[in-house]
Amino acid sequence: MPFSFDVEESVVRHPASAKWSMFAEDVLPLWVADMDFPVAPPIVEALRRRLDLGLGYSPFEGEKTLVDALTARHGVAREGLMLLPGVVSGLYASVRTFASPGEEVMSHVPIYPPFMSAIRDTDRAPILVPLVEGANRYEIDFDAMQASVTPATRLLMLCNPHNPTGRTWTREELERVAEFALRHRLWVVSDELHADLTLDGGFVAFASLAAEVAARTVTLTGPCKAFNTAGLGIGAAVSSNAALIARMKKVAAGTGHPSALAQTMWHAAITEGEPWLRDVLNVLRARRDFLADLVRARLPEARFLAPQATYLAWLDLRALNLPTTAGAFLLERAKVALNDGPTFGPSYEGFARLNFATSEAVLAEAIERIVRAIRS
Ligand SMILES: Cc1ncc(COP(=O)(O)O)c(C=O)c1O
Known part of the structure; x- marks a missing residue:
């Protein structure tokens, strides 16, 4: 693959990123819909050329x-x-x-x-x-x-x-x-x-x-x-x-x-942008399947209907009977930031949205943290 889809926390975690600066340093952010991947090189090049035009x-x-x-x-x-x-x-x-x-x-x-x-x-x-x-x-x-x-x-x-x-x-x-x-x-x-x-x-x-x-x-x-x-x-x-x-x-x-x-x-x-888009879609398909396998194996109580589009997973955690909304519980106890269910409509307290446009390592760490918080 000619493009890099690596995710280096030292690169993505900076104060100009809402996703990575909203929460404390010990929180893994899988919330707002940004991908952790670099911008497509032809776009960066076009922006550089545009700057020369004033x-x-x-x-x-x-x-x-x-x-x-x-x-x-x-x-x-x-x-x-x-x-x-x-x-x-x-x-x-x-x-x-x-x-x-x-x-x-x-x-x-x-x-x-x-x-x-x-x-x-x-x-x-x-x-x-x-x-x-x-x-x-x-x-x-x-x-x-x-x-x-x-x-x-x-x-x-x-x-x-x-x-x-x-x-x-x-x-x-x-x-x-x-x-x-x-x-x-x-x-x-x-x-x-x-x-x-x-x-x-x-x-x-x-x-x-x-x-x-x-x-x-x-x-x-x-x-x-x-x-x-x-x-x-x-x-x-x-x-x-x-x-x-x-x-x-x-x-x-x-x-x-x-x-x-x-x-x-x-x-x-x-x-x-087409070649980069084709590659990022391959990465996202792989991440979706990785997440689905991981959730099935490590968090079988969670219902997760694999998305056909986007890099967002709508997790149904109602079976866990969490004491607060799913998002609030996972932020406080697992140090993982998802988008909390009730922001998507009434009566979604037991749901949370997870952004999987990141590395396998970040996803694996997030699910392990969630499993630990739930089992403790
Ligand atoms: C369905 C949908 N519409 C709009 C937006 C935001 O668009 P913009 O940032 O261009 O206002 C998002 C962002 O995630 C979205 O998912």
Whole structure:
């Protein structure tokens, strides 16, 4: 493999890293969704070259090479694309655009926490529909969606692939979601930030299902999960329905633009990042399988449905009957920082999300610490 995916604690643990500086030195951090691997060399090279061009404003509508690459990739017109300082900005802007205060916004839970804060912080009403556990994967509960939708529901927020369960929704599942959205005349925002991190194939873009679905959908995308560049903040909202993007632009006016370096980074990721991405996916598949074997052998009480995408494992630790939330217990007693279940929705006290984009050594140490804390 030409690229290095080594993890040296002396390199990754520094004060500029939220992941490695949030907790005390004796804590192993497997929480926030950054990978512990170095940035792809072609991206680093492109950033170096960009610095020679100075750091004045880049074109206000986005650098042409990036805009062209993104519109081609998503098959949308220039007017159907809006660059964002990050994908979370797009979640907030879409909630503000497609529902008025007091109106309802539906999301599945568990869910990446800013889905819920985007609804609550803007005084919209959340309708949170729990996923259900199937034989070997989490599934959408269509009956529950039907039972909770009301005439005041305006927007459906979809996470595809899904954080934290790592589900890549199948075409059949997405078609049922689309049919539901059309039937209830909902707008859909589909956060597809993890699309390039599909480990087993099968990713289907929601807006690709049909023209009438695309016309009601805004897709959010960005490079930061697949290319490990979250510190450079950038994302985009795209839609075949340019009127939706025009509305979002008005709502998001004044909230800032992505930096010149972020635009260079994303363009390099699209045009030169493929070989690195292929390799990192191989590493992540191996880490997922390593973790699954380890959990099965050392922590059989934990339920762990292997993710089909992302580098996140949604651990169900309810069988351990821990005295506090799973995340709080493991932080205090095992000195391992995971994302605590309740941040992903109500009644997930016994769950925690583990980020496995690190070395086998770190994963093995984390699981041993957890086993020791539980057995002591
Ligand atoms: C589904 C999802 N959306 C958005 C984000 C954050 O995106 P950004 O950092 O571009 O705001 C994350 C980060 O993990 C995520 O998992």
